[in-house]
Amino acid sequence: EPVTQSLLYLDNISVVFDGFRALNKLSLTIEEAEMRAIIGPNGAGKTTMMDVITGKTRPTAGEAMFAGIHDLTTMDEADIAQLGIGRKFQTPTVFDMHTVEDNLLLAVKSDRRAFANITWRRTAHERARIDELLERIRLKDQRHRQAAELSHGQKQWLEIGMLLAQEPRLLLVDEPAAGMTDQETADTAELLRDIAKTRSVVVVEHDMQFVRDLGVKVTVLHEGSVLAEGSLDQVSANERVIEVYLGR
Ligand code: ADP
Numbered sequence: 001e002p003v004t005q006s007l008l009y010l011d012n013i014s015v016v017f018d019g020f021r022a023l024n025k026l027s028l029t030i031e032e033a034e035m036r037a038i039i040g041p042n043g044a045g046k047t048t049m050m051d052v053i054t055g056k057t058r059p060t061a062g063e064a065m066f067a068g069i070h071d072l073t074t075m076d077e078a079d080i081a082q083l084g085i086g087r088k089f090q091t092p093t094v095f096d097m098h099t100v101e102d103n104l105l106l107a108v109k110s111d112r113r114a115f116a117n118i119t120w121r122r123t124a125h126e127r128a129r130i131d132e133l134l135e136r137i138r139l140k141d142q143r144h145r146q147a148a149e150l151s152h153g154q155k156q157w158l159e160i161g162m163l164l165a166q167e168p169r170l171l172l173v174d175e176p177a178a179g180m181t182d183q184e185t186a187d188t189a190e191l192l193r194d195i196a197k198t199r200s201v202v203v204v205e206h207d208m209q210f211v212r213d214l215g216v217k218v219t220v221l222h223e224g225s226v227l228a229e230g231s232l233d234q235v236s237a238n239e240r241v242i243e244v245y246l247g248r
Pocket of ligand 1: 017043049
């Protein structure tokens with residue numbers, strides 16, 4: 001098994017919908033324990049790229065490999081999730097009527113047994129996992145509250161915790177800071193930086209202050225391909241990026 005390869009390797013991926021190229025020879029690599037921010041104007045192909053990685057959309061052409069050995073272009077969504085690719089959509093899908101810790105318990109158990117067979121009894125190992133996750137997502141003090149009572153930001157963190165319960169190797173996150181207060185936005189950047197110490201994270205984001213807080217390498221998409229890559233300062237100074245964003 002190759003050990004030096006990128007965790008995610010996209011090479012010349014194209015996606016064509018009814019003659020329209022949503023992705024046009026997109027190439028991108030993400031390393032183990034790397035966090036990457038993906039930016040780009042509306043319609044640039046960011047969502048389509050996430051859809052290809054998670055198996056929701058099949059590319060028309062190109063190669064998509066995970067951990068050097070898994071060909072994502074031939075796998076279905078469930079099998080790709082099993083590989084350890086987790087995706088967080090913008091709208092949190094937590095169980096509102098359950099407490100914070102029960103939400104985490106469901107997530108911890110759901111990788112091992114059918115949902116219908118879940119019991120609320122928890123093993124020592126499961127309790128320890130829940131404590132660890134609560135610590136990580138900074139919701140220890142909220143553990144007995146109903147998810148419905150959480151702030152928007154706290155719900156987003158709970159959902160991130162539920163995804164972490166599945167031990168993903170790659171976490172895809174869609175606009176995590178949308179609708180958050182400034183403090184929540186800063187806390188979210190810190191949380192994601194913490195997560196990226198041990199796993200890879202791809203963040204699609206519009207909020208440039210948040211991208212700055214993340215402090216990671218940025219990939220700019222435009223018309224389905226990579227327009228620029230580098231630090232936020234580097235890509236912000238790139239003439240072609242300026243043109244695209246200012247529409248000149
Ligand atoms: P972004 O997330 O960067 O805003 P998207 O990946 O959502 O961009 O969309 C890229 C382009 O592909 C857009 O012009 C969009 O209208 C088009 N597109 C996305 N999904 C479909 C689809 N299922 N059928 C047709 N066109 C689509």
